[in-house]
Amino acid sequence: MSKNLTNRSEDYSKWYNELVVKADLAENSAVRGCMVIKPYGYAIWEKMQAELDRMFKETGHQNAYFPLFVPKSLFEAEEKNAEGFAKECAVVTHYRLQNDPDNEGKLRVDPEAKLEEELVVRPTSEAIIWNTYKGWIQSYRDLPILVNQWANVVRWEMRTRLFLRTAEFLWQEGHTAHATKAEAWEETKLINNVYANFAENFMAIPVIQGLKTESERFAGAEETMCIEALMQDGKALQAGTSHFLGQNFAKAFDVKFTNKEGKQDYVWATSWGVSTRLVGALIMTHSDDKGLVLPPSLAPNQVVIVPIYRNDEQLEKITHVANTIMSDLRGKGVSVKFDNRTTFRPGAKFAQHELQGVPLRIAIGPKDLENGTVELARRDTLTKEIVSLDTLTDTVEQLMTEIQETLFKKALDFRDAHITKVDTFDEFKTVLENKAGFILAHWDGTSETENKIKELTKATIRCIPIDNTVEEGKCVYSGNPSKQRVLFAKAY
Amino acid sequence: MSKNLTNRSEDYSKWYNELVVKADLAENSAVRGCMVIKPYGYAIWEKMQAELDRMFKETGHQNAYFPLFVPKSLFEAEEKNAEGFAKECAVVTHYRLQNDPDNEGKLRVDPEAKLEEELVVRPTSEAIIWNTYKGWIQSYRDLPILVNQWANVVRWEMRTRLFLRTAEFLWQEGHTAHATKAEAWEETKLINNVYANFAENFMAIPVIQGLKTESERFAGAEETMCIEALMQDGKALQAGTSHFLGQNFAKAFDVKFTNKEGKQDYVWATSWGVSTRLVGALIMTHSDDKGLVLPPSLAPNQVVIVPIYRNDEQLEKITHVANTIMSDLRGKGVSVKFDNRTTFRPGAKFAQHELQGVPLRIAIGPKDLENGTVELARRDTLTKEIVSLDTLTDTVEQLMTEIQETLFKKALDFRDAHITKVDTFDEFKTVLENKAGFILAHWDGTSETENKIKELTKATIRCIPIDNTVEEGKCVYSGNPSKQRVLFAKAY
Numbered sequence A, B: 001m002s003k004n005l006t007n008r009s010e011d012y013s014k015w016y017n018e019l020v021v022k023a024d025l026a027e028n029s030a031v032r033g034c035m036v037i038k039p040y041g042y043a044i045w046e047k048m049q050a051e052l053d054r055m056f057k058e059t060g061h062q063n064a065y066f067p068l069f070v071p072k073s074l075f076e077a078e079e080k081n082a083e084g085f086a087k088e089c090a091v092v093t094h095y096r097l098q099n100d101p102d103n104e105g106k107l108r109v110d111p112e113a114k115l116e117e118e119l120v121v122r123p124t125s126e127a128i129i130w131n132t133y134k135g136w137i138q139s140y141r142d143l144p145i146l147v148n149q150w151a152n153v154v155r156w157e158m159r160t161r162l163f164l165r166t167a168e169f170l171w172q173e174g175h176t177a178h179a180t181k182a183e184a185w186e187e188t189k190l191i192n193n194v195y196a197n198f199a200e201n202f203m204a205i206p207v208i209q210g211l212k213t214e215s216e217r218f219a220g221a222e223e224t225m226c227i228e229a230l231m232q233d234g235k236a237l238q239a240g241t242s243h244f245l246g247q248n249f250a251k252a253f254d255v256k257f258t259n260k261e262g263k264q265d266y267v268w269a270t271s272w273g274v275s276t277r278l279v280g281a282l283i284m285t286h287s288d289d290k291g292l293v294l295p296p297s298l299a300p301n302q303v304v305i306v307p308i309y310r311n312d313e314q315l316e317k318i319t320h321v322a323n324t325i326m327s328d329l330r331g332k333g334v335s336v337k338f339d340n341r342t343t344f345r346p347g348a349k350f351a352q353h354e355l356q357g358v359p360l361r362i363a364i365g366p367k368d369l370e371n372g373t374v375e376l377a378r379r380d381t382l383t384k385e386i387v388s389l390d391t392l393t394d395t396v397e398q399l400m401t402e403i404q405e406t407l408f409k410k411a412l413d414f415r416d417a418h419i420t421k422v423d424t425f426d427e428f429k430t431v432l433e434n435k436a437g438f439i440l441a442h443w444d445g446t447s448e449t450e451n452k453i454k455e456l457t458k459a460t461i462r463c464i465p466i467d468n469t470v471e472e473g474k475c476v477y478s479g480n481p482s483k484q485r486v487l488f489a490k491a492y
């Protein structure tokens, strides 16, 4: 495994692409824009899934599964949603292949097996789900419905990048139904909070919660909440969204219920999702020129033990020590792997675990056997220390917490140092060019100004932060009055 | 929720369909042949997934994820595999919809957005995976690869039934690569054993392990192992398969490696899978005319507590007792739900939990409060007893094991009582007609005879059991010599 990554300062984008492939996280496939998520990358995604799934269930949600395909007539029912996704969807038109008469051993689409109605491969599942909910909801007693789905979705993106933007990706999509507007709003906020907690406490990624502007909203939503993170190159990344859908889908699919007063009303809806894109956010938040850096909560192996030996006798003794360490650490809930492969030398193992971001490395050599010590190396700070076996378990346990906190703190400091208030458009452009990061500026609230700024600078309004304070000001572009600053950035 | 299921004896197939829908497990969707798995059904599938995933990981496997789509040119590379699935695959031909100029508000496939190469929605992933493995394998050091994927697949079946046969289904598919034939064979057997253990010890479904005949083999496999279960109507159900693929896929995708001796060789392969079909097997093995019966290992709620009260004061006291019971049971790892919904009466709750197969029901009424007791009802035996609160936790804990064992024993007795040895074709037909179940009969080993028997009786060879004893005999159909009996049945 070659360690030589391009430096971030040299070419951030190249560094990212190389890291993903060299750390064995994912690779491009034979299908345009679709990736293969390799076991190491998938193990990280599994950790995310497990924690999110726990959080969803704790807040009363259940999982279910809805069809991969959406018949065209359902797909087009909610007009804005359809318009938003029509331009990038994979369409199934036939259900059979046959031998190609002109080409022996080859197959072709059987022209006789054309579907009467085309099927869209789900880019998102509101349509198929609300068509289903119609059968589930008659009365307020059937509400709320709090359902989540873990699934693959397909959006035919033209420019794709591993994890960040792929034609097929894995995600979870929650779809809830409520009797009142207030309850649907509470759900929208609850989930955005779950996402923010997950990002900060589990992924060690600081995020800003906010509302999207109209032009950045989910197609079919009345409001979109989001969490926005900042990557090391100063570009923002939308890490999760929670949509208040109003009664749009209930109206499109005619989903009414009898309320407590015996009156008919349309059902209120939310939907929300995070995806394998989070793996990209994880990489770009914490990693360095030597490779991946993982917070302990997300590391498939939190600790790796590498034996250093010249003969079998030494290896046997080291193995004995390693087994004790592993049993102690596992007892404390720390995952640990003994890398006793004979096909690689210690140096190669060190390099691989560094590249793959294992939070702690324990090396045990002949000297350590004599002294009752090990060498402990931290991936995040790249520091090493000699630790006595007596205190090793406690030290490792403490470091799990410390590394997690250090990574969050570091990312938070970086993020906070890259939020800049600006009051003129010149300043806006200068900051964007030279410092990048988030820009807090006044905006007159019109899509026209928003589009103009995007056209001129490529910066978009990432969100209107929810903890905004009222502040009289003038729009950084138009000079028109504004009541609050909004968050701009160039974004992934 | 209406309880009135058709009796099994009256119409088994109708009973099954009604049960699936009324117990809230799944329903048909707007997409032909595709089902919606409802939260209660999905919770059962999640239990299966968790246990299988644990078993796979314990035996050294890792999860990964490969694309949903298979380019046609890859799909057709392994000829037998392609031939086996070509007639039932969904094909993506376009990647965009546009506004229909003839039909305002409607969409149509954009004729300009035709794919250069069609994409097959994976019916199984050998092709896309072996095309990927080509890049992962150079040397024996890269082997074995022990990878599993949890995914959806699509097979355009013409006649579908909820869980048993659906156009889209959820499954896991393992795909392993090995340096030697022997190792690949060991893997094939290991996994078939994992499946058998899972079916018997977790699902309480007795199974027979065996080898498929050539005509029942997976398309592209050299051998297929399977586990076969028997349903209550005397029909067999293939519950899992493990395929020894030889070097077929390695040759089709040119996957070679340098072995320890420095020579080039093709890689050996296995693949194996179980699917949401298992939910169908579960239902048809244990359930009765009153609804679903679940083994405790698979029950989303193992125990439900129903309060019976006339006023708020009583409910408050019952709630207090219920909270203590729940905390005690959860401490023992038993999942329990307090059904304190005010929108349903106790009778309706009893009916629902019976229909949904909750293994144990605890009812607490005013009398119980006075006596320090509860009423405990078993779903499997439909028996009730009054139990003192002092011994309740222990009793419930013991019953979890006992119910699991009782269900397995009952299914095993039924299965064993429905394996019949026959020696003439008349007997074969009579048994099949009047008793059904598995038939052990001599077979001459030819596909011709196998097909003829299928044509005449609809019975197929389910497998050649792996624990077969050599026994000289004559084929039940042709009279030709045979060395062992094989297992026939009509099958799902």
Ligand SMILES: [Zn+2]
Pocket: A418, A435
């Ligand atoms: Zn900077």
Ligand SMILES: [Zn+2]
Pocket: B418, B435
């Ligand atoms: Zn019988």
